[in-house]
Amino acid sequence: MxxxxxxxxxxxxxxxxxxxxxxxxxxxxxxxxxxxxxxxxxxxxxxxxxxxxxxxxxxxxxxxxxxxxxxxxxxxxxxxxxxxxxxxxxxxxxxxxxxxxxxxxxxxxxxxxxxxxxxxxxxxxxxxxxxxxxxxxxxxxxxxxxxxxxxxxxxxxxxxxxxxxxxxxxxxxxxxxxxxxxxxxxxxxxxxxxxxxxxxxxxxxxxxxxxxxxxxxxxxxxxxxxxxxxxxxxxxxxxxxxxxxHYITTKAVNLHLEGPADVPALTEKFPDFAWAAGASPSEVTVTYESARFSTAEVLGSLTARLSPRDLSLSEPSIEDVIRRLYAGELTQ
Ligand SMILES: Nc1ncnc2c1ncn2[C@@H]1O[C@H](COP(=O)(O)OP(=O)(O)OP(=O)(O)O)[C@@H](O)[C@H]1O
CATH class of the missing domain: 3.40.50.300 (P-loop containing nucleotide triphosphate hydrolases)
Incomplete structure (x- = not known):
């Protein structure tokens, strides 16, 4: 019972x-x-x-x-x-x-x-x-x-x-x-x-x-x-x-590059990923679909072609999902 x-x-x-x-x-x-x-x-x-x-x-x-x-x-x-x-x-x-x-x-x-x-x-x-x-x-x-x-x-x-x-x-x-x-x-x-x-x-x-x-x-x-x-x-x-x-279908990596991050150039170089400027000029966030790419694959490709100074994985946020649920965008 x-x-x-x-x-x-x-x-x-x-x-x-x-x-x-x-x-x-x-x-x-x-x-x-x-x-x-x-x-x-x-x-x-x-x-x-x-x-x-x-x-x-x-x-x-x-x-x-x-x-x-x-x-x-x-x-x-x-x-x-x-x-x-x-x-x-x-x-x-x-x-x-x-x-x-x-x-x-x-x-x-x-x-x-x-x-x-x-x-x-x-x-x-x-x-x-x-x-x-x-x-x-x-x-x-x-x-x-x-x-x-x-x-x-x-x-x-x-x-x-x-x-x-x-x-x-x-x-x-x-x-x-x-x-x-x-x-x-x-x-x-x-x-x-x-x-x-x-x-x-x-x-x-x-x-x-x-x-x-x-x-x-x-x-x-x-x-x-x-x-x-x-x-x-x-x-x-x-x-x-x-x-x-179910709802978090993308993952993100934050990269700290040696020089300034050129978002349009990066988008052209890696068209499968979404690029966004980070907190400082040399930081950038790349978002990818987790069903299409494994994290290992993405990290391998990024480190080989960009030699970043540092990188970190962004934890998927439940906040985003809840916000969308509250807004009525998602159904069970
Ligand atoms: N005794 C009451 N008489 C009239 N309306 C009430 C009474 N108690 C709650 N309500 C109304 O019922 C609705 C739900 O209130 P409730 O306090 O359960 O919400 P809640 O989800 O706990 O909100 P919050 O996150 O703001 O605490 C609100 O519109 C509130 O004004």
Missing amino acids: PILEARSLTKTFRRPDKASGFKGALKHLAQRKYKNYTAVDGIDLTVEAGESVAYVGPNGAGKSTTVKLLTGILKPTEGTVRVMGRDPHTERIANAHDIGVLFGQRTQLWWDLPVEESLKLLKHMYGVSDADYKARIAKFDELLDLGEFMPALARTLSLGQRMRADLACALIHDPKMVYLDEPTIGLDISVKDRLRAFLRELVDDGTTLLLTSHDLADIEEVCERIVVIDKGKVAYDGPIAQLKA
């Missing part, structure tokens, strides 16, 4: 129907009108135990609403959700023991308590044994360096510290299914790296993860599968590697 199963999941919100500006607000006060807005529109999603799934889409696509439906915070307008066989909305208390949730924009720490006290409160709420609590805190401390701010009041924490403490709160009861909504938002690169390594370890230890993020490095480092949603509907669902292999 899958750990999570959503069928035709739909959420419609009732929103004020008013014209913009002061006049529109006044008119709405006099005669209130509403219209329905479908934020999540018939989503089917099956997640097997141990999977790490990235849930991505442009602003307003319906990601957070989906997470709220999957965690039982919101009730679907139509469709069903089952998490470990339960309806997360009607069986919220039983469900809470098996899931961990983090909304990057919000905290579940008690604002005026030391971090340690928030964790202890959660320990009691979930009925975590002393031994398990100790072992988990030791592990979080090792991977997230909690120790330094355990005695600090939540409201005094930096954003990076707060997010690490919130992750510990979300995981203190060792949930089987974890939902993280933008866990790296606003963090600096070193904290992001640390969180990603932590999440990767969590997945390697068998936790099932659903991660929403606008940061594609989070997704590539932590998840194997990607679900792209747009306007409340699934636009793509499959392995990240397959998405890349």
